[in-house]
Amino acid sequence: MKRLLDIEFHKFKYSKSSKILTIIYLVIVILLMFTGLIQVDINGFKGSLSDLGIFNFPYIWHLSTYMVSFLKIFIAIVIVSLTANEYSNRTLKQNLIDGLSKKELILSKLYLAITLALLTTMIVFIASLTLGLFYSDYLEIGIVFSKMEYLPAFFISHLMFFCFCLFAGVLVKRSAFALGLIGVWWILELVIRGLSSFIDFKYELDTWNVIQHILPLESASLLIKEPFTKISIVQGGIEQLTQGQYIKDYGVSLINVATSMVWSFLFIFWSYKILKSRDL
Amino acid sequence: MKTILEIKNLSKNYSGLKAVDNVSFKIEKGHVYGILGPNGSGKSTTLGMVLNVVNPTSGSYEWFEGTTTNHDALKRIGAIIERPNFYPSMTAVQNLELVCKIKNIPKDKIEEKLTVVDLLSRRHSPFSTYSLGMKQRLAIASALLNDPEILILDEPTNGLDPQGIRKIRDIIQEIAKSGTTILLASHLLDEVEKVCTHVIVLRQGKTLYCGAVDEMNHNHGVVHLDSVNRDGLFDFLKGQPYAVSVKEEMEGFKVVLNQPVDLGAINAAAFEKNISLNKLFLKKQSLEDQFIQLTNHN
Missing domain, CATH: 3.30.70 (Alpha-Beta Plaits)
Known part of the structure; x- marks a missing residue:
């Protein structure tokens, strides 16, 4: 395992696109940390975003994992290009000739995906902790390290997405097309959502409630639900509008964890099958 | 004599077309073999199969008398297929370091092998800046890194200018002299004639002849x-x-x-x-x- 990681990080380290995209990722994360200083004026409230209490522990864990999740596309591009370029540079063929087995090849890519998912989780952990220590109103250890299930959820949703990227790279062999495929798949999920919502509306069914937990991207995005309606000021606003109490479960549900794990496994398994059956 | 590779009834079909048809031969230690055949006769496909990048339709092959798994056997050989494949943004040294990691061997031979192919002065330039001849020489250096028991070369002079061809040939002859077993696929007959002791002749995927060069036609000149x-x-x-x-x-x-x-x-x-x-x-x-x-x- 150490050897395979070593091989994969050698490729990662000396690839221009991966360097640039990783730097962009880090820069955006750091910029996001400064949003606490932004001055806002909503609903009669004046002050900086941090005064809203959004950087309070443990809420910060939820907010930051949700926000940083959007940036995973940068790391995804790295994985797609590292995988697809192995085909276009024909280095995949050379790796096999040099004595890497097809299984080792997929495993090394999987280890890279796991490591990058771990690293991004670490980054979001450190960033949230720093932000919280600066702005949070509560600094008791018990509160600081509570409700942290969003971090493992962040890891799992990233891992699933990276495995998807790996699979796309192996399947279509060209990075641009592979990214296209991911885009098309995302649109397809939106179309499915539209259709099933329409059916639900027309026949008074509840299909979307089932399907959303099956589709890979949708179920991964459900791992960390939107945190905004949790903010008291926003919640208050909604309750004012609807004249009722606003209740929502913001927790990480196990069904989505399970779905993401199954998809990760399937993507890796299919990548291996494709690689094994294909002539290079 | 020690058998390095034995191919038994290997066949490969590409959607109905028989690229390789029931090919069998043996490679023994210490000889220099040439695989001859016109373009499209199945040379590269045969090599691709024994190098684990093309799946055979039927038949089998065995490295080192079956004493090791296929991908471990590949760590003991050196092979170049058609054109040099390296990571374009890495330098020669970085590329060779990666090969060492894959083959699980120490990195201390990199400079020595780069000297053999006359690339030492360009070792820190990115691969993408190399000329075709330099790329091909880097490929040879890479194949030599593990002091291979057999060196497999598929059309090593393809697309090179006369100087480049001459340089590659000199290197091959030098390696052959050191006693390394070589398997050289080519459609250039004089290339094979200059270095090979044994030939395997393929045509339309079939073996026409396999044996010593001199005995090919029971011909005495x-x-x-x-x-x-x-x-x-x-x-x-x-x-x-x-x-x-x-x-x-x-x-x-x-x-x-x-x-x-x-x-x-x-x-x-x-x-x-x-x-x-x-x-x-x-x-x-x-x-x-x-x-x-x-x-x-x-």
Whole structure:
């Protein structure tokens, strides 16, 4: 395992696109940390975003994992290009000739995906902790390290997405097309959502409630639900509008964890099958 | 003798087309083998199969008498397929370091092998800045990193300029001299003739011949002779048991042989008949002639 990681990080380290995209990722994360200083004026409230209490522990864990999740596309591009370029540079063929087995090849890519998912989780952990220590109103250890299930959820949703990227790279062999495929798949999920919502509306069914937990991207995005309606000021606003109490479960549900794990496994398994059956 | 690779009834079909059809041969340690055949005769596909990048339709192959798994066997060989494949943004050294990691060998031979192929001065330039000849030489350095038990080269001089071809050939000859087993696929006959002791001839995916170069056609070459007394010489030659045919040409007689001959004995026998020769030499049939003959016969 150490050897395979070593091989994969050698490729990662000396690839221009991966360097640039990783730097962009880090820069955006750091910029996001400064949003606490932004001055806002909503609903009669004046002050900086941090005064809203959004950087309070443990809420910060939820907010930051949700926000940083959007940036995973940068790391995804790295994985797609590292995988697809192995085909276009024909280095995949050379790796096999040099004595890497097809299984080792997929495993090394999987280890890279796991490591990058771990690293991004670490980054979001450190960033949230720093932000919280600066702005949070509560600094008791018990509160600081509570409700942290969003971090493992962040890891799992990233891992699933990276495995998807790996699979796309192996399947279509060209990075641009592979990214296209991911885009098309995302649109397809939106179309499915539209259709099933329409059916639900027309026949008074509840299909979307089932399907959303099956589709890979949708179920991964459900791992960390939107945190905004949790903010008291926003919640208050909604309750004012609807004249009722606003209740929502913001927790990480196990069904989505399970779905993401199954998809990760399937993507890796299919990548291996494709690689094994294909002539290079 | 130690067998390095044994191929048994290997076949590969590409949607109905038989690229490789029931090919069997053995590679033994210490020889230099050439795989000959026109373009599209299945050379690269055969090599691709034994190198684990093309899945065989049927048949099998065995590295090192089956003592190791296929991908571990590949760590002990060095192979270059068609064109050099490296990571464009990495330098020569970085690329070779990666190969060392894959083959699980120490990195201390990188400089030595780069010296062999004359690339030491460019070792820190990115691969993408190399000329084709340099890329091909880097590929050879990479294949030599593990001091391989067999070196497999598929069209190593393809697309190179004359200097590049010469350089690669010199390197191959140098390696062959050191006793490394080599398997060289090429459609360039003189290339194979210069270095190979054994040949495997393929045509349309079938093996036509597999064995030593000299025994390819049970052919012993041609003797060229001339004398002032041409009539006498003609009578003399017609009576000789080794002469298959005697043909008069501008520069003298051309005698096709059916057995090995001793030129000294021929000279002495002619002199006994009062014919003094002013020309006498043996010419082996070129691999090209043999190859054409072989592919025409079958």
